[in-house]
Amino acid sequence: MEEKSRQAARVVAEVRKAVIGKDDVVIKTLMTVLARGHILLEDIPGVGKTTMALAFSRALGLQYNRVQFTPDVLPSDLTGFSVYNREKQQLEYQKGALFCNLLLADELNRATSRTQSALLEAMEEGQVTVDGNTYPIPEPFLVIATQNPVGAAGTQLLPDSQLDRFMICLTMGYPKPEEEVELLRRKSRGSLLDQVGRVLNHQELEELRRTVDQVHLSEDLMAYIVRLVTATRQNPRILQGGSPRATLAVAAVSRAAAFLWGRDYVLPEDIHRIWCDTVAHRLLLASGERDARRIAQEVLDSIPAPKIR
Secondary structure, eight states, X not given: OHHHHHHHHHHHHHHTTTSOSOHHHHHHHHHHHHTTOOEEEEOOTTSSHHHHHXXXXXXXXXXXXXXXXXXXXXXXXXXXXXXXXXXXXXXXXXXXTTOSXXXXXXXXXXXOHHHHHTTHHHHHHSEEEETTEEEEOOSSOXXXXXXXXXXXXTOOOOOHHHHTTOSEEEOOOOOOHHHHHHHHHHHTTSXXXXXXXXXXXXXXXHHHHHHXXXXXXXXXXXXXXXXXXXXXXXXXTEEEOOOHHHHHHHHHHHHHHHHHTTOSBOOHHHXXXXXXXXXXXXXXXXXXXXXXXXXXXXXXXXXXXXXXX
8 A cells, every 4th residue: 555655646746847836636636537537627728737637648658639629629529430441342430539548628618519428428438439339448548628717718518417427626726926936947947748757557557546446435434425415415505416426426536535645444534625626516506606616615514524433
């Protein structure tokens, strides 16, 4: 456990070479990768969302594809398409951008709903279906999607079914002045991404994921997570609460949080640490409500945590 935790710490240290002052976001992104989930980064342009995604692809040794989403991106650009080969007199499948280990879906909420929906099967099942044929996507596979704030030019809301498939939603925010000075200092020495080296290969990443899967989550904490998610379904300020997928996500990321803190068992503070990031983006609020994270925090504060002996 200790050696594997040190491996994870080296990944964080490597990504921090390119992403300055966003340690919490970097750590939670790694938690989600280890929990086999997909990440949604929501923020204004230029704060480092794309840089962080590329830094993770390098540190984890993942083959990545990047798609800049615009209204003219088609579903077949992602899933692939069949082309008739005149010499062989048969259709041949041409792979799309989804065939990689890490897909950087840049500004996903600028694409049409039809194109956004092309991601659903890949994110949930690790495969795509084209012309009635199913093609598996290489493992490991994860999506790091970025979206501009709702209301920005050319954006539209992601559908609920799409949001629910992102295990976590994070916001990076502006850097502090001293962090921005450090950014300028490092940038003067060359590309930040060129400073990021590979820490893990595919096999080592899978070993870390299996270790996270084995982190103990007690029956009391399982019941606690269910009480929390159930409370979102009963809150009058929330029209649509967390789904069972949200329950599974909280449990999975909590295990990863415990692992990164060097434990093989989950504590209530692990759940508290990731609760809002894992649940808030899934909530459909009642009319007049705007702050899903604040309501999610109030739900967390209203349910007492069990005592762990």
